[in-house]
Amino acid sequence: MRARSVIFALAGSVATALAGASCSKSVPAVKQVGAAPDSFRVTFETTRGSFVVQVNRAWAPNGADRFYALVQNQFFDGDPFFRVVPGFIAQFGLNLNRKINEQWDDPRIPDDSVRQSNLRGTMTFASEGPNSRNHQLFFNLADKNARLDRTGFAPLGKVVSGMDVVDSLYSAYGDAPEQHFINTMGESYLKRLFPKLDYIKTVRPSS
Numbered sequence: 474m475r476a477r478s479v480i481f482a483l484a485g486s487v488a489t490a491l492a493g494a495s496c497s498k499s500v501p502a503v504k505q506v507g508a509a510p511d512s513f514r515v516t517f518e519t520t521r522g523s524f525v526v527q528v529n530r531a532w533a534p535n536g537a538d539r540f541y542a543l544v545q546n547q548f549f550d551g552d553p554f555f556r557v558v559p560g561f562i563a564q565f566g567l568n569l570n571r572k573i574n575e576q577w578d579d580p581r582i583p584d585d586s587v588r589q590s591n592l593r594g595t596m597t598f599a600s601e602g603p604n605s606r607n608h609q610l611f612f613n614l615a616d617k618n619a620r621l622d623r624t625g626f627a628p629l630g631k632v633v634s635g636m637d638v639v640d641s642l643y644s645a646y647g648d649a650p651e652q653h654f655i656n657t658m659g660e661s662y663l664k665r666l667f668p669k670l671d672y673i674k675t676v677r678p679s680s
Contacts (some may be wrong), residue, residue: 477533486590490508492604493513498535500570500572500573501546501574503542503546503577504545504546504574505542505577506541506542506545506546506564508526508530508534508538509530509538509540509542509543509559510530510680511529511530511531511542512527512529513527513528513541513678513679514526514527514528514633514678515528515531515544515676515677515678515679515680516675516676516677517549517635517672517673517675517676518675518680519554519642519671519673519674520671520672520674521638521642521643522635522638522639522641523635523638523670524632524634524635524636524638524639525632525633525634525635525679526596526630526631526632526633527630527631527633528541528596528629528630529629529630530610530629531588532545532585532588532627532628532629532630533588533589533598533627533628533629534561534585535582535583535584535585535606536582536585536597536606536627536629537583537629538582538664539598539606539607539608540598540610540629540630543566543577543608544579544655544676544677544678546576547675547676548566548568548573548608549565549566549673549675549676550569550672550673550674550675550676551567551568551569551672551674552565552566552567552568552569552672552673553567553569553650553655553663553670553671553672553673554642554643554671554672554673555567555650555652555655555663555667555670555672556611556647556648557642557643557644557646557647558614558644558647558648558649559614559644560614560615561613561614561618562611562612562613562614562617562618563611563612563614563639563642563644564599564609564610564611565609565610565611565673566599566608566609566610567608567609567652567655567656569591569606569657569659569660569663570659571657571659573622574656576609577608578607578608579607581604581605581606582598582604582606582607583604584600584604584606584625584627585627585629586627587622587625587626587627587628588627589627589628590619590622590628591613591618591619591620591621591622591626591628592613592616592618592619592628593613593614593615593616593618593636594612594613594631594632594636594639595612595613595628595631596610596611596612596613596628596629596630596631597610597611597613597621597627597628597629598610598627598629599611599627600627601626602625612632612639613628614639614640619668620628635648636641642671643669643670643671645669646667646669646670649667650663650666650667650670654656667679
């Protein structure tokens with residue numbers, strides 16, 4: 474708790490100076506796309522290497538459609554893996570430009586029924602409760618996460634190549650990076666306090 478308090482204090486001391494820094498870049502209009510294909514693959518290029526995810530729309534249609542739209546709009550480019558908890562999850566989906574996040578905050582997508590289990594390697598939308606999913610997702614790092622099935626977390630895809638890259642994402646910070654500060658201060662906050670985080674370079678449809 475002491476280390477976490479120090480992080481909060483440091484973040485608070487620079488909040489005024491850095492607030493809005495993540496909004497300085499121009500924000501392109503959201504490109505509207507239709508429903509996702511029945512199945513498709515995307516390649517994540519990251520600071521640790523590349524891996525491939527296959528999305529199956531039948532697993533979670535609402536989630537697949539939103540993820541497909543996010544990929545087509547290059548939402549994930551430059552995003553951090555800001556919450557990596559060993560043996561649990563690797564979470565991503567907070568753009569470092571707050572205005573880009575705001576474009577996708579609403580409407581939130583309806584919950585999908587859970588048709589697949591949250592086993593190691595599956596990709597699932599994060600949530601704050603029923604029908605609250607928008608642009609944050611996570612990779613399950615262990616089979617024990619099947620317990621998430623009971624609370625409505627519906628996997629939409631799975632890592633089919635390069636799981637060793639996902640396993641190697643920097644995890645020493647755990648839960649410490651605060652989403653509020655990432656959203657309001659962006660890269661400046663993370664570079665000051667969490668310089669070793671890994672990042673997504675691009676997410677693109679696989680050929």
